[in-house]
Amino acid sequence: MNLKELYQEIILEHGKNPRNLRKTDNFTRDAKGNNPLCGDNVHIYLKLNDNNKVEDISFEGNGCAITMASASIMTDLVRGKEEKEVKEIVTDFLDMIKEKDELNTQLLSEDEKTKLMCLSGVKQYPMRVKCATLSWHTLTSAMNNSQEIASTED
């Protein structure tokens, strides 16, 4: 039962065919994320336009189905959003994974929220939470122009 919640069709599909798995031309910000114990790694590329909106976002890397699906869905959802909106969505997602039952942000449609909620299955697998959150922490690093490699392992 739990496994079905973890590996929902949408996760498997995004894991197998990740969206935005490429490198943005002329990206303006980027950051790397790495979970050394797992060997999972992502590199997020972000291109913000003059209005501080995400004109393009992409990622490179490899990892498990959860890591890849999470990065894939995330990059799809934040495209076109303003910088501060991206931050709100990231915070909302991380809060949901950590403790809340649902997403509260008004910046995403119900369909988009449903898609993100597919990742909530990791809550029953404490060791896999770090897979779901790696790309999100890395996105935060990219937004902050951090040179540090993000990690969700303690």
Add this chain to the structure above:
Amino acid sequence: MNIDQIKKEFPIFDNKVQNNDLVYLDSANSSQKPRIVIDRIYDFYSKEFSNVGRSVHYLAVAATNLYEQTRTSVQKYINASDKNEIVFTKGATEAINLVANTFGQKYLDEGDEVLITELEHHSNYVPWHFLRKSKKINIEFAEVNDQGEVTLEEIKKKITDRTKIICVTHLSNVTGAILPIKEIVSFAHSKGIPVLVDGCQGAPHLKLDMQDLDCDFYAISGHKMYGPTGIGVLYAKKKWLEDLPPYQGGGGMIREVKKKGISYGELPNKYEAGTMATAQVIAFNESIKFLEKIGIENIEKHETELLDYAVDLLGKNNSVNIIGNPKNKGGVISFTIEGIHPHDIATILDEDGVAIRAGHHCCQILHEKLGLPATARASFGVYNTKDDIDQLNNSINNCKKIFNLK
């Protein structure tokens, strides 16, 4: 050998894990503990506890005797020629660090080479890496071949005039390759080069004879030998232990301490500073007795049977790719499944009570060579059965089903 009977000696199997019978296939990481080992720790703390080697009261003397009995047991178990060649450490990692530190201090200079292999666990690379900075030494890597082995020829090829020590694993924790230690040692000695063997995987699965292997150093992990955590052994030839400087300073390792100078204690105290993992050392004696009771030859035979069965079964399973195919192989199978990441495999297997490891198994150098960020690994212990392998295979099929693979 009655495995069902042996399995009953391990309390961990009495309980369900997430409503499943435990199929424990992670013994290369750490083995489960038989009741006698667990009970020994409890009994020692309850009835016999005292610090060793210091006080003269009854309990202290008795505890010291028990502690030294383990040393004698280990000496006999690995056929070392002297009981003072057995140094207790907190694990194999500390054993290797001890050698890297003391041998490095005394014998390594700028430009010298330490020869290791691409199969090495991080614990037999990182301690030597420290010396790159402090002593400006170089580390050379004997390469792994397509079968996942490191051959004697490859080692010979990498030896130069600057090679000062060779450090190799006995049994790879990823490919399972058993290295030709005796031949490596014999060749190295003909060139005057000492050899350190990382015996973490060798000691629990192979018959050990230090006098026959003739290696200079052999590092052993207690918790992989059905023993407690926090205890390891450094076997070292007496000439080295007498010759090398002390490792850590503190109580117990000294002879005389003056404001103007300090002299160090005799072996084995010289390398056992501070209060050691007394209860664990004493309980480790029970692990040795457990291994002796079953007989390491029987364990080796049993694990080889399991390995052959598993290689055959998983080999027939479409999309399972077994890493390496060494001629001499211990009870370790690392594998990948096309289209499923090892962490996903491990999570799905876990749901069936099948405990395996996924990741780089502390062997990033090897995984980089293999071009794989991670692998899944099933490793065997004395308590495993063919039913466990069948369950592994069934759970792998379940993974494939969940991921819509044929």
